[in-house]
Amino acid sequence: MSWISYVIFFAVIVLTLYITYWAAKQTTTASDFYTAGGSLTGWQNGMAIAGDYLSAASFLGIAGAISLNGFDGFYYSIGWLTAYLVVLFLIAEPLRNLGKFTMADMIGARFGAKKVRGAAALNTITIVMFYMLAQLVGAGALIKLLFGIEYWIAVLIVGTMMLIYVLFGGMTATSWVQIVKAILLMLGTIVISFLVLMKFNFNFIGMFETMKTATPHGEAFLHSGVVYTDTIGLISVLIALVLGTAGLPHILMRFFTVKDAKTARSSVIYSVWIIGIFYVLTIFLGFGAAKFVGSDAIIAENAAGNMAAPMLAGVLGGDALESFVAAVAFATILAVVAGLVLSGASAIAHDIYGQIFKNGNVTEKQQVNAARWASIAIGVFSILLALGSEKLNVAFLVSLAFCVAASANVPTILLTIYWKKFNTTGAVASMLTGLIVALVLVAISPSVMNPVEGATLITGDPIFPYANPAIFSVPAGFLAAWIGTLVSSKRHEKDEISYAEVRFKAETGYKELDL
Amino acid sequence: MTNQVARGKSTLDYEKLVQTEDFKGLVKRKKVFATPFVIFFFAAYFILPLLTGYTKILETPAIGAMTWTWVYAFSMFVMVWVFTSIYMNKAKHFDVEVDKIIEKNVLK
Numbered sequence: 001m002s003w004i005s006y007v008i009f010f011a012v013i014v015l016t017l018y019i020t021y022w023a024a025k026q027t028t029t030a031s032d033f034y035t036a037g038g039s040l041t042g043w044q045n046g047m048a049i050a051g052d053y054l055s056a057a058s059f060l061g062i063a064g065a066i067s068l069n070g071f072d073g074f075y076y077s078i079g080w081l082t083a084y085l086v087v088l089f090l091i092a093e094p095l096r097n098l099g100k101f102t103m104a105d106m107i108g109a110r111f112g113a114k115k116v117r118g119a120a121a122l123n124t125i126t127i128v129m130f131y132m133l134a135q136l137v138g139a140g141a142l143i144k145l146l147f148g149i150e151y152w153i154a155v156l157i158v159g160t161m162m163l164i165y166v167l168f169g170g171m172t173a174t175s176w177v178q179i180v181k182a183i184l185l186m187l188g189t190i191v192i193s194f195l196v197l198m199k200f201n202f203n204f205i206g207m208f209e210t211m212k213t214a215t216p217h218g219e220a221f222l223h224s225g226v227v228y229t230d231t232i233g234l235i236s237v238l239i240a241l242v243l244g245t246a247g248l249p250h251i252l253m254r255f256f257t258v259k260d261a262k263t264a265r266s267s268v269i270y271s272v273w274i275i276g277i278f279y280v281l282t283i284f285l286g287f288g289a290a291k292f293v294g295s296d297a298i299i300a301e302n303a304a305g306n307m308a309a310p311m312l313a314g315v316l317g318g319d320a321l322e323s324f325v326a327a328v329a330f331a332t333i334l335a336v337v338a339g340l341v342l343s344g345a346s347a348i349a350h351d352i353y354g355q356i357f358k359n360g361n362v363t364e365k366q367q368v369n370a371a372r373w374a375s376i377a378i379g380v381f382s383i384l385l386a387l388g389s390e391k392l393n394v395a396f397l398v399s400l401a402f403c404v405a406a407s408a409n410v411p412t413i414l415l416t417i418y419w420k421k422f423n424t425t426g427a428v429a430s431m432l433t434g435l436i437v438a439l440v441l442v443a444i445s446p447s448v449m450n451p452v453e454g455a456t457l458i459t460g461d462p463i464f465p466y467a468n469p470a471i472f473s474v475p476a477g478f479l480a481a482w483i484g485t486l487v488s489s490k491r492h493e494k495d496e497i498s499y500a501e502v503r504f505k506a507e508t509g510y511k512e513l514d515l
Numbered sequence: 516m517t518n519q520v521a522r523g524k525s526t527l528d529y530e531k532l533v534q535t536e537d538f539k540g541l542v543k544r545k546k547v548f549a550t551p552f553v554i555f556f557f558a559a560y561f562i563l564p565l566l567t568g569y570t571k572i573l574e575t576p577a578i579g580a581m582t583w584t585w586v587y588a589f590s591m592f593v594m595v596w597v598f599t600s601i602y603m604n605k606a607k608h609f610d611v612e613v614d615k616i617i618e619k620n621v622l623k
Contacts, residue, residue, distance in 0.1 A: 071584060071588075074588060075564075078560075078591050078592075081595050084595060085552075085553075085556045085595055085598055085599070088602055089598075089602060090549075093606075205578055206579070208581045211580070212580055222580065222582060223584065224564075224573075224584055225567065230568075231567075231569060234564045234567075235564050238561070238564055242560060262606075265602075265603065265606055266603075268599070269600075269603055272596065272599045276592055279592070280589075280592060498529055500533040501527075501529035503533055503542075504529050504532050507541060507542060507545070507613070508538075508617060509613065510617055510621060
């Protein structure tokens, strides 16, 4: 690696630290810490959502998946983008209208029982841990590749940086790191796409013609079915992608960083354009890498194709562009893990400590302190896990996070808003069933069990045939909600907050004065 | 009015509020507006894997070497952007309705 890489990396680190220093001065209350005081404007929050959303899985993962598997990799782009309609049409506004800091707040607005909040917090922490592990393992591999430093040192660097942002700058620093990163990522992606298109003589259709013969897959590269030979398995993945987004705690948390539902809505509009354009450009990243780097070289560097985008940048623009893209990937990971730490910390400090143990009777100072300690706990724990997980497949961890989010959170979120009969038992049953079914099915799936020794955690034939169990675990979440509600409604269980109140608040955004 | 709101929870009769014609109308109009879009985008989304998985009809060239699968995928992107814009515009009308409901029924 040349001196240019060091300069660019150093610049990213200095810039983000300066942001943190500036943000630290404005972070005093719990609301500042969790939600930047709700002070972000629509476009700022839109950029931050894009920054949160376009994780290493999107940037490194999709580019790699398209380069190796053609159209099958593009399913991720389609799924994650369509997910935005689910968020916009069904969830964003009611969530913003009912909640305060966390998803559990929103469910707690209807069900006061502590076990409901506890289950929601448990799901949040589980999803955050899987997702964060994926990002940290990815970051470790990336930095190891670029600088030749040991994996464990790389993980420690990323882990320390994320803790600095969160501890000192809270959501304000995290949001601005995400905004800066979104800009850098778009810039880098647009430059690479332009160079790729130039190599194809600006002939978009001709590019497809060339791709027919550019990869070992031949014409199949342009068709569905290179990886997803089984349609049920494919649909299962697509369910996890489109519903999982709507249950990701760090994405949902972003809707609390604006002052009202109207601003939440407008931030979705900004992010949907940025994210949409990015996902279209993943075609150029993927095709370009397949053509100009070659699948052998990509696989040689990383079997999952995670290094396809930086390698493509190197081929097209030399050291300088490769370093820039690597720095962007680094910033991407930092921004996403910081957001994850915050949502995990909010579940521990706000939901479990503040609401469950202290019944909401905590001072501002106690809340912020608890949040900082929770951030340290989440951060340190995930760093330790990441240190021992170098060999884990990043894409598997991300798909697991999406699957748990889709199965454990989404049924409860939707039914809390839209189903009148839904009750405490139904909510708890749904959240726990979704979580457990998703985890168990993944544990006995091909992602964990493989007859080839050493390929996965357990050697042996998988008991469950699909890598992603969403097609079973999401219905299980809904079914448990229904059964739980029916069984307990016979006992005339009374939920203390009326559905009428929830409905009215969710639709109108009306709030009684916060005391 | 301020007193009533400031005293919080018990002062508002939500059961009565949700029964007002204004609120019921709002909920109904929102539902009538959103439901077809939600059904459409979920259908469009899941028809793609069904077609690519069980049939070959999207596998034929559409424009040059680009197959209908890609055209379908790109039209999903257009759908997302168009639906988002439509939602945005419609939501502004609902905002006006909501303001009226709050003013008439809560802040009276």
